Amino acid sequence: MGEKHVRLRHTEGLRFVAATGSGHDIVIDNATGNTGPRPTELVLAAIAGCTAMDVVEILRKKRQFFTGYETEVSGTQRETAPNVFTEITVLHVVEGNVETEAVRRAIELSATKYCTVSAQLDSGVARISHRYVIRRPAGSAASDGGAAPAEEEGEVIVTGPTRDFPAG
Numbered sequence: 001m002g003e004k005h006v007r008l009r010h011t012e013g014l015r016f017v018a019a020t021g022s023g024h025d026i027v028i029d030n031a032t033g034n035t036g037p038r039p040t041e042l043v044l045a046a047i048a049g050c051t052a053m054d055v056v057e058i059l060r061k062k063r064q065f066f067t068g069y070e071t072e073v074s075g076t077q078r079e080t081a082p083n084v085f086t087e088i089t090v091l092h093v094v095e096g097n098v099e100t101e102a103v104r105r106a107i108e109l110s111a112t113k114y115c116t117v118s119a120q121l122d123s124g125v126a127r128i129s130h131r132y133v134i135r136r137p138a139g140s141a142a143s144d145g146g147a148a149p150a151e152e153e154g155e156v157i158v159t160g161p162t163r164d165f166p167a168g
Helices: 039-061 100-114 116-123
Strands: 006-012 013-022 026-027 068-077 086-093 128-135 151-159
Touching: 026 116, 039 068, 039 086, 039 100, 039 116, 086 100, 086 116, 100 116
Parallel strands: none
Antiparallel strands: 006 013, 013 026, 068 086, 128 151
């Protein structure tokens, strides 16, 4: 699988366009602009898509022929910042003459072995480096009156599995 890339470009207000490494654009916005989904909705959509792909593939391998399939994901966020999800519920709706145990096992395998998005959220193992690059126009002045570098980069903070969030 390797490395994945997304580039996010600000367009106006709190509206952004994310260009994925696979060549797709996604508009992301807040409730005020409302021209695209909220970032946290995309997290839930990612879980829904990831687990749905797993379950469909597993059911097909088990020769379980369904006539319809949907995944509904809902999440509860903390009221205080950071508004992390405290609970996420994934509901799989399978239509057709399928075996209950096959459906249960497909969902279990997705949740415990295959769904990368669910695993990422429930593992807490990701190390996230928060870095920056500043590109200035030529001749920009630094805060001390001297010339500012045309390009500057650095690391601000690294968060990860040992980060404690303040109680909400």
